[in-house]
Amino acid sequence: MQSVIDVNLPQNRYEIAIVPGSLDNLGTWMNGKESKPLHLGEKVLLVSNPAIFKRYGERAIKSLTNAGFEVFSVNLSAGEQYKTLNSIVKIYNTALENRLERTSTIVALGGGVIGDMAGFAAATWLRGINFVQVPTSLLAMVDAAIGGKTGVNHPKGKNLIGAFHQPKLVLIDPQVLKTLPPREFRAGMAEVIKYGVIWDADLFAKLEECEKLDQLRYLSEEMLQTILTHSCQAKAIVVGKDEKESGLRALLNYGHTIGHAVESLTGYKVVNHGEAVAIGMVAAGQIAVDLRMWSKEATERQNELIKKTGLPSKLPEGLDIGEIIDSLQSDKKVKSGKVRFVLPRRIGEATVTDQVPPDVLRQVLLQMQ
Amino acid sequence: MQSVIDVNLPQNRYEIAIVPGSLDNLGTWMNGKESKPLHLGEKVLLVSNPAIFKRYGERAIKSLTNAGFEVFSVNLSAGEQYKTLNSIVKIYNTALENRLERTSTIVALGGGVIGDMAGFAAATWLRGINFVQVPTSLLAMVDAAIGGKTGVNHPKGKNLIGAFHQPKLVLIDPQVLKTLPPREFRAGMAEVIKYGVIWDADLFAKLEECEKLDQLRYLSEEMLQTILTHSCQAKAIVVGKDEKESGLRALLNYGHTIGHAVESLTGYKVVNHGEAVAIGMVAAGQIAVDLRMWSKEATERQNELIKKTGLPSKLPEGLDIGEIIDSLQSDKKVKSGKVRFVLPRRIGEATVTDQVPPDVLRQVLLQMQ
Incomplete structure (x- = not known):
């Protein structure tokens, strides 16, 4: 193999x-x-x-x-x-x-x-x-x-x-x-789920077929090889088309905009990168639903995968919503002061936008407290 | 203009x-x-x-x-x-x-x-x-x-x-x-002379026509523009053909192999970069003569330009020849332990070689003490 x-x-x-x-x-x-x-x-x-x-x-x-x-x-x-x-x-x-x-x-x-x-x-x-x-x-x-x-x-x-x-x-x-410690395994799975949502509906379906996803030992060798291959392929194709992140590569930041803010504001100690991305995907998914860009059903399927993997879908306790929004502004992906979000359109397809109304963002974050 | x-x-x-x-x-x-x-x-x-x-x-x-x-x-x-x-x-x-x-x-x-x-x-x-x-x-x-x-x-x-x-x-x-302080002007002229030797015989001839070269005020505005244009053109062509220094660009290191060693061993305080390059060009020129790669007459023309510009052609006092040779080995341009030299073949043309016998190198350095 x-x-x-x-x-x-x-x-x-x-x-x-x-x-x-x-x-x-x-x-x-x-x-x-x-x-x-x-x-x-x-x-x-x-x-x-x-x-x-x-x-x-x-x-x-x-x-x-x-x-x-x-x-x-x-x-x-x-x-x-x-x-x-x-x-x-x-x-x-x-x-x-x-x-x-x-x-x-x-x-x-x-x-x-x-x-x-x-x-x-x-x-x-x-x-x-x-x-x-x-x-x-x-x-x-x-x-x-x-x-x-x-x-x-x-x-x-x-x-x-x-x-x-x-x-x-x-x-x-x-x-x-x-x-690999189980928590780190789950962190990696967050990125795998990400590829499923933004790029690879097949991978997403395969993950849905798995009964358990929160520990490596539940995966067969074949399933692990499949997950790795699909994920690396997704990343390789995107990077191959856009090495320096002028366009397509930005899709890979799905879940990362809010994720980075959460990581940074909790001093990289409370949640790890994958956990932050999971939280960010839940948030971005809900934003996309609120903007009528993708379906409630699809976001629920995504959130179910995140849950099955044992990843968090709520903001860490004590985090101030205002601080998160302020932190987004200083992210290096900010272009001319506008925060860019990657939002899913359907399972396996996403898009980049800097047109997320501040009140939608705030509302979604409030729901995730 | x-x-x-x-x-x-x-x-x-x-x-x-x-x-x-x-x-x-x-x-x-x-x-x-x-x-x-x-x-x-x-x-x-x-x-x-x-x-x-x-x-x-x-x-x-x-x-x-x-x-x-x-x-x-x-x-x-x-x-x-x-x-x-x-x-x-x-x-x-x-x-x-x-x-x-x-x-x-x-x-x-x-x-x-x-x-x-x-x-x-x-x-x-x-x-x-x-x-x-x-x-x-x-x-x-x-x-x-x-x-x-x-x-x-x-x-x-x-x-x-x-x-x-x-x-x-x-x-x-x-x-x-x-x-610009005169000493820094002369340092820059060392690189100009370098382009004349390795690439641009026209530029070399123009420099020879100048009566004095050791201060900016001796140059007409036209001559300055010419010198800048020829030099930038030489560098632009070489870099355009070989951005990452796999081949041609190495030519630009003419005078720099020994030059770097001299600068480094004197703690970057005794000679500046251009002066070190001038010393390095005199050395490389003599090595090329000793290896019968270019003529004694050409090296004398080069050295005359260096002299007219007020640049040094002797090693700084107190520098140990053994230390110079040892320092060459740690230069980042060393490939598989062999020191690469750029050596002129005629005015306007140079080549790269790692075949300089140690005794030739030592002899040349001894003469320059």
Whole structure:
């Protein structure tokens, strides 16, 4: 069982390989096929976090060494609060100590935070070196690792500092999900549901067929492979058509507008990213219903999936509605002062609008308290 | 008198406008032509240093405001020692305070250091916003401002942190050079001479015709315009053919291999960048002669130009040859441990090689002590 998805960008073309057990063949995958070598240099800097490294570092290094790479590593504390320029400086220092060259490669082994940081370091060391993503969380596999968004947080806002830097390969080993904490699994499922709503009605239907969705162990290997493949495909197609988010790619922000505000206002501590996106999707769905853009029945189906996955659909307690609305204004997706929302039109199709009346927004948020 | 040079890159196309007095029309230039608007948003963040800002800031702001832009500004200390991530954070903070958007523009008003930093901030704020270069030093006009190289220094190495980020416009007002300190003028002339040697025999001949080259006042307005135009054209063509320095662009590093080592080993305090490049060109010229790649007569013509410009051709006192050679190994242009040199073949033509025997290199450096 294996899926290989092509990501086609004007100046970059790379593969997302979803292959159970592939962590032990990372080095071989990084060498590429004989007919299509990847040219990833000799030196590899593996960026990970202590917990992931302890679990999977040795296997990754062994595989890379066997494939002929010279491997160095650096571990960074994981968690949004460590996604800072200071962590990037640690990567820079390791890159310098080990004299990484322009042809060298940084490999991210970890979740979205590690991928974002390793990618930003790769984007900015020697003005850009090779980068490979080996995501270990569901969220990173279906979202963060694909599409080249890299970066860190500014003390006053998430992901404000960053660059587009495409990986040369995304290698997904679904087996590593077995050690993922259930709450993180559910967070990743929020993005999977998102693809179902905005892009892939088939995926949505498959999720509806599942009796339980709140833990990995309820999914068969085949279903997991299907979910990963559909999700990565959705992201790859959207990114391939719009690398820099001038249009289509904005659809991927479904649930993220209000989601980001909720995350940020609760200091990234109360809800995680996926939970915030779930809350944001419930809100956006209701806004779309109120604007008569999609049906009450469809939003209920979406909310049922969110519930089945064990994700929240209410705002965290104590959050001020006025503060949320104010926070939306400072989001980096604001264009000429107008907040852009992604709203669904039907299952599998969404649109972008900056025409949400403030009172509709306020009313929906009030209902979600 | 005005020259407009096209820079043609696969995904970017922009103009270098060399127009006396154009600082007062910066806003108009940034709006673009009616038939070809530049779409640089509403908000502009002007990045400069205190001395330049005092001299030219008001004129730039007035012109931008008159053209309809909302202008903010931030001043950073100039000088290589301030080209750090800390300075970039200052730009980020100002960008955040003034809520710069994805459509906003950062304008660099200053020399190469300001341009590199403002450009890196533009490359990495909100994953990349618009950028405009208004270079005020000769070095920045003919080199740093063109081609999209941006970045800052790592405590242990120059320009190790950075990104490629092309400007939307380079606006050069030769009149601002009148206030440039003579030593900085000469530093810029080193890059002009470089273009003559590696690319443009016409430019080289024109420089030879000048009786004096060590101060701006010896140049007629026409000669200055010619020098700027030829130099920018050379850089634009090379960059247009090879944005990311995989081949041709490496030619622009003529004089820079040994130059960087000299700068770095003297702590960026004894010689400035142009002086270091002059020393590097003398060295590279002699290496090429010793390897029978170009003639003794040609290298003497080059060295005569360097002398006439008042640039150094000897290594700074007290510099250890062994240390220089060791430092070359850690240069970011090193590929698989081999040091790459750009060597001239004739006036107007150069080549890249990593086949310089260590004893030839050592011998040449010894002669230059």
